[in-house]
Amino acid sequence: MRFPWAHFFSLSRSLWTATDLPLQHGLYSLEITNNGPITTGAQATVQARLRMKNENVTSNWYHFNWVYAPLILIEKSEQQLNSIINVTGEFPGTFPVSVWVTHKHCWLCRPIARNVTVLHITEFITGNLTIAQIEDSRVTTHGSSPSMDTVTRISFSLHDPSHYFKSASFVYNWDFGDGVYQITKEPFVYCNCSSMGKRTVHLKAVAEWEQVGSIIHERKMMQKTGDFTTALELLETRVMENLNFPPLALCWLIKSECIPLEGDKCHLVEISGSCYNLSHTFRDAGQYCLSVRVESGVTMLQTYHGIKVRPAGIHPAFFVLLCIALVSVMLVLVLYTTFRSHTQQKYLVEVFSYSYFELG
Structure with a gap:
């Protein structure tokens, strides 16, 4: 004799086995991520995104089935191809969060994709x-x-x-x-x-x-x-030659004072070697500081170099004016000398003429 509960157990087992089969035909892929680890009492965001591997698959509405116990659900939002849940936990531990996707209005149908992620919750600051x-x-x-x-x-x-x-x-x-x-x-x-x-x-x-x-x-x-x-x-800074350097992100800035370079408030260039030539025109004399930051992956090096700019000398316009003044002074001197010589000769002629008249 077969009891009804035995039939129910057999049916439940067959349904569970069906949902545990591999993904259907490989037409879909399901990505699931979380922004953990989090501290107890805080909220974590778990996101699932359904992707179609075959472009010929027609887009349809889908339903995301989440399993997150013993975590507490705070909020859930669902769109056509993705779903997001916010959960929290009051106890530390490692909690699996799984999701499977079925066609809309067919929750008992065989899932087309499923995936699982692990959320870490700690009682400490992260x-x-x-x-x-x-x-x-x-x-x-x-x-x-x-x-x-x-x-x-x-x-x-x-x-x-x-x-x-x-x-x-x-x-x-x-x-x-x-x-x-x-x-x-x-x-x-x-x-x-x-x-x-x-x-x-x-x-x-x-x-x-x-x-x-x-x-x-x-x-x-x-x-x-x-x-x-x-x-x-x-480590000591040493010069290395004949090495193949990975691409480096170099950021430089010239200011009147040395400042730490944070964010993107500098001139960013990408170099593939160990040397970079920097050209900059200073408009005013004074004391400047060149701040340089170099990044390669997670490694960062920052350095400073003081620059003192002196006046460039006589300005070309001032030099032209000085030349014009000198030429003008020379012309005045020449004219004055010529006029004075001519005046002296005329005076001598007049004196000579007057003396000749008296003698005659």
Whole structure:
């Protein structure tokens, strides 16, 4: 005798096995991404996009079936070929989020595509550390030749796609690995490192904000922390020849003072070698600074160079005026000399004529 529940179990198993078959005919591909990792209480965005591998496949409306438990769904939006859900989690862990696509109004039909992604949720602050080594050659000692001083910028980038920490205030505790500690309210710090070699930099970020309860509107202070570590290696700058360099992004700027080059507020060029010739015309004399930033992938190098522009000398127009003045003075002198000589000769003739008249 076969019980009804056994028949139901057999039917459910057959449906599950059907949905677990490979993708139908390979006519579709389904891409799924998420913007994790996130901290507990924050929201993550999971997006699925359906693509057609065959151009002859007619476009139709589709339905996206999501499986996200035990996460909590905040919002869902669906268009013709893509779907987006916003989820949150109150507990840390690694949670799979899957989706399969069926034709519209046919949810029990065999799925045409499916995929899965893994969302990481942690109870700590999420982010990463970046390091930029800057060479500064502006330092001089009592008029001697410039001495190289290495300045390293260590920055923390907060990963908060849902702006969960928008009202939080941060405190950053830096440990440079050589017995030097520093506390800042800014997510970056400058380190004057004079010794070459490897070291480990530790950062503890602390976020604190006030949260209002949704039921009885009680106020309480919330706090989250995050520990981050990165390896810092300071290398000497050496000239390398006969090497094949990857394409480099060079950004330069000439100002009256040396400033860090951030963003795109500079002249950006792409070079494929290790040398670049820069030509610039200075209109006024004075003290200038050439700031240069070079990037290759995740590596960045920034340097400064002081430039002193002196006056170019006598202006051509002033030189012409000076020549005209000199010629005019010479003409005046010649005319004056000629007039004076002519006057003296006339006076001598008159005196001679008068003396001859008296003698006669």
